[in-house]
Amino acid sequence: MAEFDLIDLLAARCAASRADVVLGIGDDGAILAPPPGQHLVVVTDTLVAGVHFPLSTAPFDLGWKALAVNLSDLAAMGATPLWASLALTLPEPSRAFVEGFADGFATLASRHGVALIGGDTTRGPLAVTVTLHGAVPPGQALRRDGARAGDAVYVTGSLGDAAAALQVLLDPAAGEVDARLRTRLDRPEPRVEAGLALRGAASACIDISDGLVADLGHVARRSGVAIELEVDALPASPALFEALPDRVPRRAAQAAGGDDYELAFTLDPAREAAMRTRDGGLGVTWTRIGRVVEGEGVRLLDRHGHDIVLPRAGWEHFA
Ligand code: ADP
Ligand code: MG
Numbered sequence: 451m452a453e454f455d456l457i458d459l460l461a462a463r464c465a466a467s468r469a470d471v472v473l474g475i476g477d478d479g480a481i482l483a484p485p486p487g488q489h490l491v492v493v494t495d496t497l498v499a500g501v502h503f504p505l506s507t508a509p510f511d512l513g514w515k516a517l518a519v520n521l522s523d524l525a526a527m528g529a530t531p532l533w534a535s536l537a538l539t540l541p542e543p544s545r546a547f548v549e550g551f552a553d554g555f556a557t558l559a560s561r562h563g564v565a566l567i568g569g570d571t572t573r574g575p576l577a578v579t580v581t582l583h584g585a586v587p588p589g590q591a592l593r594r595d596g597a598r599a600g601d602a603v604y605v606t607g608s609l610g611d612a613a614a615a616l617q618v619l620l621d622p623a624a625g626e627v628d629a630r631l632r633t634r635l636d637r638p639e640p641r642v643e644a645g646l647a648l649r650g651a652a653s654a655c656i657d658i659s660d661g662l663v664a665d666l667g668h669v670a671r672r673s674g675v676a677i678e679l680e681v682d683a684l685p686a687s688p689a690l691f692e693a694l695p696d697r698v699p700r701r702a703a704q705a706a707g708g709d710d711y712e713l714a715f716t717l718d719p720a721r722e723a724a725m726r727t728r729d730g731g732l733g734v735t736w737t738r739i740g741r742v743v744e745g746e747g748v749r750l751l752d753r754h755g756h757d758i759v760l761p762r763a764g765w766e767h768f769a
Contacts, residue, residue: 613707
C-alpha cells in the first residue's frame with residue numbers, strides 16, 4: 451500500500467468533522483480554532499510492538515488502544531477531548547492492517563468526538579504515537595499535586611484484569627486467555643466522563659497505566675503527602691477472581707499490574723455522598739480504597755494495618 455493511499459484511508463475513516471478544525475489532514479500543518487476562554491491540555495503516548503502490546507494484538511485493537519491510552523491521560527486531567535494526531539511506524543503497510551487499525555481508532559474516536567487532524571507515516575518496527583489535545587476551563591484541570599491529609603482515595607472500575615490477561619499471554623504453558631480479561635487489555639475504556647465529572651471536586655487525579663501503587667506514588671510525591679491503601683478494598687472483577695483464585699498473585703495484579711487505565715483520585719470524603727447521588731455520577735462504579743495522611747510514600751495495608759510487600763512495585767521502563 452502506497453503512503454498516500456494509507457493517509458487517504460486514515461483521513462476517510464478518522465477525520466471526523468468538527469467546526470473547530472479549520473484545516474485538517476492534507477497540508478503541511480493543521481489549523482485549529484481553540485475553544486474561546488479555555489485552556490488546552492496536550493498529551494502524548496507511544497505504543498511499541500512487543501513492549502506496550504503483545505505482537506498478537508489485532509490491528510483494530512491497536513488502533514483502539516493507541517487512542518484509548520491518550521484519552522485516559524486527558525480524562526485524568528479532567529479535559530474534554532478535541533483533536534488527535536497520529537505518528538505511525540509500520541514495517542510493511544498492508545491494506546488489511548491499516549483498515550483494521552483505522553476502524554479501531556475511528557470507533558473510539560467517534561464515541562468521544564475526536565477528529566484526526568494530521569500525523570506522520572514512516573517505515574520501521576511497528577510503533578504508534580498519538581498526540582491528543584483537549585480543553586478545560588481555566589483553573590479546573592485535575593492535577594497530581596492537590597491531595598491533602600484527610601482526603602480519601604478512590605478508584606474507578608476494577609483493577610488487575612489487563613495484567614492478568616498479559617500474564618496468561620506471556621506464559622507459553624498457560625491455556626486460553628479469558629475473553630473478558632483480554633478485552634480489558636486490548637480495548638481499555640478511558641474514563642473520560644468520570645474525569646469531567648470530577649472537575650471541581652477531586653483534589654488530585656491520575657490514570658493508572660503503570661500500576662496503582664506506582665502511579666499513586668506520583669500523586670503522593672507531587673502533593674507532599676502519604677497514601678495508605680487497604681488491600682481488601684481494591685475492586686476486582688469476577689473474571690479476575692476466576693483467573694487468579696490465590697490472593698497473592700491477585701493482589702499483585704490489582705496493586706502493581708499495569709494497563710488498567712482506571713482513574714485514581716482523592717476527594718474530601720464529606721463530598722462522596724453528593725458525588726454518588728448527582729445525575730449520572732461518574733458513569734462508572736467507583737470504590738473507596740484508602741486515605742491520604744501526612745508523610746510520604748504509598749503503603750498497602752492488610753485488615754490488621756500491617757504492610758503488604760508486593761513482588762514488584764509497578765512497570766518501569768529502563769529499570
Ligand atoms: P509533510 O511531508 O509535509 O510532512 P506528509 O506527506 O508527511 O507531509 O503528510 C501529508 C499530510 O498527511 C499531512 O497533512 C499530514 O498531517 C497527514 N498525515 C501523514 N501521516 C498521517 C497519519 N499517519 N495519520 C494522519 N495524518 C497523516
Ligand atoms: Mg511539509
